[in-house]
Amino acid sequence: MTFKTVSFRVCECGAGRGFSDTRLAGRALGRAQAKRNRRADKHGSRRGLERENRFFECQYGLFHLTRQSRRERTVVGL
């Protein structure tokens, strides 16, 4: 099994994969969207599919992909 070099690590903030800079996050974002779009094309509609569409910097200084939701923001941690 081949393992591609990954440029993210699991962050302690609980948001999952974290990228060390915006370039990496942006690239991962593009890849995630391309993957989603391919799936959506098969589906026939892109509506209602979840897509990561932005990233944010967490308190540990890593960047996480996130989905923009209408109003709600997930509060992680407490």
Ligand SMILES: [Zn+2]
């Ligand atoms: Zn984090």
